[in-house]
Amino acid sequence: MVLESPAEGHARRQATVEIPTAEPRQENAYLGELFRNAFPNNGAFLPLLGRDVAAFVVNYKTYFSQHNAGSKEPKTMLDPAPRLVLDGQLGMCTLGRSMKDANIIADIYRHTMDIIERAELLGGWRALPAKNIFDVEYWDLEQAKLKKSGKPPVFAGEIVLVTGAASGIGKACVEALLARGAAVAGLDLNPAVTGLFKRPDFLGIQCDVASIADISAAIDATVRAFGGLDMLVLNAGVFPGGTAIAQLDDDQWRKVMQVNVDANLALLRHSHPLLKLAPRGGRVTVIGSKNVPAPGHGAGAYSASKAALTQLARVAALEWGADNIRINTLHPDAVFDTGLWTEEVLAARAKHYGLTVEQYKKRNVLKTEVTSRDVAELAAEMLGPLFAKTTGAQLPVDGGNERVI
Structure with missing residues (x-):
């Protein structure tokens, strides 16, 4: 979606002038109202396509039926949804299955204005x-081109928000989702996220997920840039390193809980009004940890936080099923191409077990290395149609961990 407030003056004039055409695809659809129900706490708003667009579609179908009846050969009707919306308050809004399409329409109508x-x-x-x-x-x-065009990507026209997007599993999730046609908003504390991908279907947002204000602003920016929110990947988290419970101080405990649990609760809560509006149903993939079913020594805070997050996801799956929102959790283990694992840490852990680094990386039942991309591909698939009938599930991505099995 492309939204331009500078066009609101033009929209007001066109809304008050009788334009001598009523053909729905060529003319403009006017939004009748703006619903302010998405972010009541901070005064932000979510523009929804409501009754006017529904009438637009009905009128377009009538227009098509009337003129198709007189055609020499039957025509295939184009998507009847409007590609341009003008509103006296909102301004100009263009829509497409991708940001590229929406930008093309916006460029054309700038000249048209x-x-x-x-x-x-x-x-x-x-x-x-x-x-x-x-x-x-x-x-x-045009009809021949329509018949030859293949199926759109699985997530064409949909919007995803990914946390911890600047590196590791989060960055791999962004890549997997972009490859499937989604528009992606990537959040990260690292400012490098803003320049991660130079393409119109990616929005990088520097964000501290432990800040409610940052979360609210990031979701608002996502909606304003892309038009809504269909999916969420909760990936951001912290691992404080090996600290035995006897030495675990309160500040460290609270920090882990704040980022790994509280922040994700806030993200779920703020996303819910948008996810329940998703045309194909809202979807959430939670990145958990092997430490939920099989905790390790020195990981008390991390294991407890990921267990709490997993329980939160399970309860959300129960509560939000009525809203057609499904929530599933992945439990990765030993994903070594992330910032948590430096060469020094890898070498030390391998030495501890009497193994080489390569042997240590494949210390699982399948003797295979698990990468960020492996986790991301499954995270993306869990948001797609293959898992359309699944919610509240937990899947390991660990090459087979004997303690988990």
């Missing part, structure tokens, strides 16, 4: 008759 304004100054303008418009819209070459 200038032409309309100039034409009005010269005395007005008149659209082509409806039949002529239909013939242009449904000419043979």
Whole structure:
């Protein structure tokens, strides 16, 4: 979605002037109202496509049926949803299955606005008759192109928010989701996230997930950039290192709980009004840990926090099923291409077990190395149609851990 407030003046003028055409695809759909129910606490708003767009679709189908009946050959109807919305308060909003498509439409209408304004100054303008418009819209070459076009990517037209997106599993999740056609907002404390990918379907946001204000602002920015939120990947977390319970101080405990549990609760709570509006249903993938089913020495705070997060996800799955939101959890283990594992730490852990580094990386039943991409691919699939009937599930991504099995 492309949203431009500078166009609101043009939209107001067009909303008050009778434009001599009523053909729905070529004319504008006007939003009747703005629903302010997404972020009541901070005054932000979510613009929803409501009754006007529904009427637009009905009118377009009528227009198509009337003119298709007189065609020499039956035509295949295009997607009847509007690609351009003008509203006196909101401004101009263009929509497409991808940000590239939305940007193209926005670019075209920026020029169209200038032409309309100039034409009005010269005395007005008149659209082509409806039949002529239909013939242009449904000419043979366009129909042939439509028939040859393949299926859109699985997440085309959908928006995902990924936390901890600057590196490791989070970055791999962003890549997997972009490859599947989603528009992705990536959050991270590291400012490098803002320049992670130079493409219109990615929005990098520097964000401290432990800050409610940062979370609210990040979700608001996502909605304003892309038009909504369909999916969420809860990946951000901290691992404080090996500290026995007897030496675990309160500050360290609270910090781990704040990032690994409290922040994710806030993200779920703030995302819920948006996820329940997702046309294909809201979806959440939670990145847990092997330490939930099989905790380790010196990981008391981390293991407890991931267990709490997993329970939170299970309860959310129970509560949000009625809203058509599904929530599933992955439990990775020994993902060595992340910032948690330096060469020094790897060498020390391998030596502790009397193994080489390569042997240590494959210390599982399948004798295979688990990478960030492995976790990300499954995280993306869990958001897709293969898991459409699954919620509240927990899956290991660990090459087979004997303690988990």
